[in-house]
Each structure stands twice: as C-alpha cells, then as structure tokens.
Amino acid sequence: MGNCTGVSEAALTILPDTNNTPAATGFSLSQDEDPEDSCRSPFIGSDLEDAVYGQIATILQEQQNFYLEGYKVPCIKRRLAVRIRAVGGNDPDAYIELLRENMHEQEQLLATLSIHVSQFFRNGSVFKVLEKQILPELLEISRHSSSKLRIWSVGCANGEEPYSLALLCQKQRYQEDLLSIVGTDLSPEALTRAKRGFFPPERVQGVPEEMLADFFIKSGQQYRLIEQIRERVQFFRHDIIADQPFYRANLILCRNLLIYFSRAQQQQIMEILAAALLPGGYLVLGRAETMALGSRKLFVCIDPAERIYRRLPGTA
Numbered sequence: 675m676g677n678c679t680g681v682s683e684a685a686l687t688i689l690p691d692t693n694n695t696p697a698a699t700g701f702s703l704s705q706d707e708d709p710e711d712s713c714r715s716p717f718i719g720s721d722l723e724d725a726v727y728g729q730i731a732t733i734l735q736e737q738q739n740f741y742l743e744g745y746k747v748p749c750i751k752r753r754l755a756v757r758i759r760a761v762g763g764n765d766p767d768a769y770i771e772l773l774r775e776n777m778h779e780q781e782q783l784l785a786t787l788s789i790h791v792s793q794f795f796r797n798g799s800v801f802k803v804l805e806k807q808i809l810p811e812l813l814e815i816s817r818h819s820s821s822k823l824r825i826w827s828v829g830c831a832n833g834e835e836p837y838s839l840a841l842l843c844q845k846q847r848y849q850e851d852l853l854s855i856v857g858t859d860l861s862p863e864a865l866t867r868a869k870r871g872f873f874p875p876e877r878v879q880g881v882p883e884e885m886l887a888d889f890f891i892k893s894g895q896q897y898r899l900i901e902q903i904r905e906r907v908q909f910f911r912h913d914i915i916a917d918q919p920f921y922r923a924n925l926i927l928c929r930n931l932l933i934y935f936s937r938a939q940q941q942q943i944m945e946i947l948a949a950a951l952l953p954g955g956y957l958v959l960g961r962a963e964t965m966a967l968g969s970r971k972l973f974v975c976i977d978p979a980e981r982i983y984r985r986l987p988g989t990a
C-alpha cells in the first residue's frame with residue numbers, strides 16, 4: 675500500500691509520497707482504549723466467523739487498499755464485532771453487504787479499528803535515558819561524521835512522541851540544522867492533528883511545568899505547541915509494513931505499535947527497522963513489547979527496563 679518517492683535532506687533518506695494516500699484512516703483499537711492492554715487481553719466477545727472476517731478483509735483490501743494481514747486476528751475480530759453491533763444489527767452478512775456498497779461505512783470501520791492514544795513523554799523514564807545518554811552520544815557521533823542526527827518515530831499517532839523528542843532537543847539547545855526528526859503514521863487524520871499541534875490536558879500531563887509554560891499556549895480547553903517546536907518535526911503518512919522504510923536513522927522509536935501484530939509480522943517489522951537503522955543506531959520499543967527471539971541477532975539489548983536496543987553492526 676502506498677508509494678514512496680522523493681528524497682529530502684531535511685528528512686531521512688526516503689520520504690513517502692504523502693499525496694498518494696489510499697483511504698486507510700489509521701488502525702488499531704478505539705480512540706480511548708489503552709493500547710498497552712487492549713490487544714493483550716484475552717479475546718472476549720466476538721464469535722465472528724473466519725469466513726466473515728475474510729470477506730471484510732477482502733473489501734478493505736480491494737476498496738481501501740488496507741491490509742489486515744499481519745494484525746492480531748482476535749484484536750480485529752473484537753473491533754469488527756463492535757462496529758457490526760454499532761450499525762444496529764447482529765447480522766454479519768447484512769453488514770458485509772453494507773460495507774461492500776458504502777464507502778462511508780468503510781471509513782467508519784477503519785476509524786473503529788483506529789487508536790491513536792499517546793501522550794507527551796509517555797513512560798517518562800525512557801525519555802530520561804534518551805536525554806542523558808542516547809541523544810548526547812548520537813549527537814557527538816553525528817558531529818564527528820558531519821551528518822545529521824536522524825530520528826524516526828514510527829506510528830507517531832498525533833505527534834506526541836516526536837514532539838517530546840523535539841522538546842528534549844530544544845531543552846539541550848541542540849542546533850536545529852544538526853537534527854532531523856520525522857514522525858510517520860498510517861493514519862492521515864492522526865497526522866493532520868499532529869501538524870496542527872493542539873492537545874487536550876491529559877496528553878500534556880507528562881510535560882514538565884516549565885516546558886509547558888515555555889512551549890505551549892493554552893487555547894480554550896487545549897494546549898497548542900508553539901510553531902518553533904512544531905516545525906522541528908516532519909510528518910509523513912507511512913505504513914510500516916507496506917511502504918518503503920526510511921533509511922539511515924540513528925534512533926528509531928517504535929512504541930505501542932508492535933503489540934497489534936502477530937509474532938511473525940513483528941519479526942518482519944524488526945528486520946525492516948534493523949535495515950533502516952545505521953549500525954550502532956538505537957531502537958526503542960514500548961513497555962509492553964519485547965523483541966522476538968529471531969530478531970535478537972540484529973540487536974543487542976542495552977536497557978531491558980526501558981526496552982532500548984542497539985543495532986548490531988554487520989547483520990542484515
């Protein structure tokens with residue numbers, strides 16, 4: 675799904691063509707469910723037959739260019755059941771007919787499958803390690819090699835994660851032209867929200883008070899990140915499975931995304947991320963995520979509690 679074209683010095687090496695966005699509107703669970711729990715909970719609730727699942731998957735693939743393959747089937751089934759109930763019926767066949775004919779319902783379904791829950795400095799201790807240890811080290815390496823420090827936040831939702839990194843870099847007064855921070859997500863809506871930079875109070879509660887005062891402007895019930903920080907992050911629509919990866923990253927954050935995928939798909943994503951990282955580059959996973967056994971030849975774990983891994987040189 676989706677093509678990747680264009681090269682920009684300002685971003686990482688390969689940038690996706692953001693105009694070529696099939697109507698996939700993002701993915702995973704509901705807007706307000708905690709992703710760290712949702713897909714790990716035992717499958718409750720849906721006795722949706724495989725044949726129904728298969729037909730829905732085909733419609734989404736053919737008409738929305740959205741591939742369900744690789745996602746955890748119980749998670750998806752549970753969400754599908756929610757949507758089928760929400761349209762007022764318990765008749766999967768009628769729902770399939772509706773879905774086949776009705777583009778709006780296809781979009782609604784994709785929205786139901788979506789979750790963009792995030793917050794600034796989520797799992798705060800990992801940002802401390804990034805600030806004190808990883809970013810200074812990477813910046814030093816970049817200075818010596820006269821190349822930019824390239825950071826990629828995969829599945830960045832509404833931008834909280836890459837913006838947190840931008841805030842840390844601002845705090846350390848890292849020179850702007852030495853840095854490239856890119857946030858990517860499958861969901862165009864999440865990316866639009868990211869670019870606008872308005873956040874409700876619960877999303878900014880991890881922001882230190884002084885930072886909140888210096889870099890956010892209260893706007894009604896929301897907080898708006900100031901332009902100076904917003905423009906330090908570039909956002910692109912990108913599907914980690916289907917699109918060309920970005921290359922030559924020094925640091926990749928891929929947090930609370932793997933959890934939605936089957937083990938086999940997770941393994942494949944690890945290979946994609948390993949290829950995208952420069953040797954010695956760092957990968958950060960989410961608290962609830964672990965690296966599949968088969969990927970451990972690609973990375974060494976340098977901080978088990980914070981799920982920080984380092985790319986081993988010379989392995990593909």
Ligand SMILES: C[S@@+](CC[C@H](N)C(=O)[O-])C[C@H]1O[C@@H](n2cnc3c(N)ncnc32)[C@H](O)[C@@H]1O
Nearest residue numbers: 700701709790792829831859860913914929930
């Ligand atoms: C729970 S959010 C994680 C946000 C952030 N990384 C964090 O940890 O707070 C997961 C994000 O992954 C995105 N996503 C799901 N499938 C994806 C895919 N195949 N490629 C890229 N992003 C994807 C969703 O749209 C969602 O915004």
